[in-house]
Amino acid sequence: MLEARSLRYAVGGKTLLENISFRLEAGQMLSVIGPNGAGKSTLLRLLSGEVKPDSGQIELMGRPLASYRPLELALERAVLTQRREINFPFDAYEVAFLGRLPHLERRAENPQDHQTTERALSQTGALHFATRRYQTLSGGEQSRVDLARVLAQEPRLLLLDEPTNHLDPKHQVEVLALCRRLAQMGWGVLTVLHDLNLAGLFSDRILLLHQGRVEAWGQPAEVLQPARLQAVYGLPFIQTQHPSGRPWVMPLAEVEVDAVVPQDKERLAC
C-alpha cells in the first residue's frame, strides 16, 4: 500500500531524514515513534505528498506518489496533522463534513455524505457535541472532531500525527482501538505516537526514528528492546509484559528520595 525507499530530505543544508525505508501493507497499523526532533512529522509530510524527498521513492498503491493529482491523492489518503487549521466559526459537524469535500468535487452532496459524517463523529465519540462551535471545544474534543474529519474522507490510507494528543487515557485507547479496527477492515494506518506502550499494544509494526534515521522497523517486541530504547531516548528502560502478551516498557527515572516529604517517608515505610 505504502512503500518508502531510501528517502532523504534536507532543508537549508540540514539533513532531516536520511536513508528511510519501510513498507506498510493494507490491513496493517504502523506506529512511528522516536524522540522529539527525530523526524517523525517531517516523514509524515513527505508521505502525505506535502513536500518532496530530495532522493528516494515513495509509492502509494504501487504508483509513485509524485504521479498523483491532488484530488486523486485526497481520495486515497487522509492526513491528520498537529496543526489546528480551522479559523472559521464552523460547528463540529461542519468541520467533520470537510472530509467529504474531495468526494464532492464531481457530484452534488447526497444523504450518504451526511451518514458518513455522522458515523465518523460517532466513531470518535464526538457526535454528542456535533452542534457546538469547534473553537469552543476542549483540546481533546477538537482532536476527536479532527479525527472524524479524516475518517469521513473514507481514504484507504490514514496518516495521523499524534492522534492521541490531548486525549485522556480512555479516549486514547478508544481512538487507537478504532484505528486498529479500520486496519482490520483493510485500511492502512500510519500513526506517529509518543506513547511507546500504546504503540506496542495496538501496532502491527513499529518504525523507530532517531536523528532522522531508521533505528529499527519491525514487530513491537523486536523494536521495544530496553537497550535500543536507552540508546535512542538516553535513559534506561525495563521491559515487562502486558496481559495481552504485548511488550510493556517503562523508563527507569531516578527519583530523588529527598524530594519525598518526611511524613510521606514514614507513611511509605509502614
Ligand SMILES: Nc1ncnc2c1ncn2[C@@H]1O[C@H](COP(=O)(O)OP(=O)(O)OP(=O)(O)O)[C@@H](O)[C@H]1O
Ligand atoms: N523547515 C525546517 N527547517 C529547518 N529545520 C526543520 C524544519 N522542519 C523541521 N526541522 C527540524 O527537523 C527536526 C525534525 O523535526 P520533526 O518535526 O520532524 O520532529 P518530530 O520527530 O516530529 O519531533 P516532535 O516529537 O518534537 O514532534 C527538528 O530538529 C526540527 O527542528
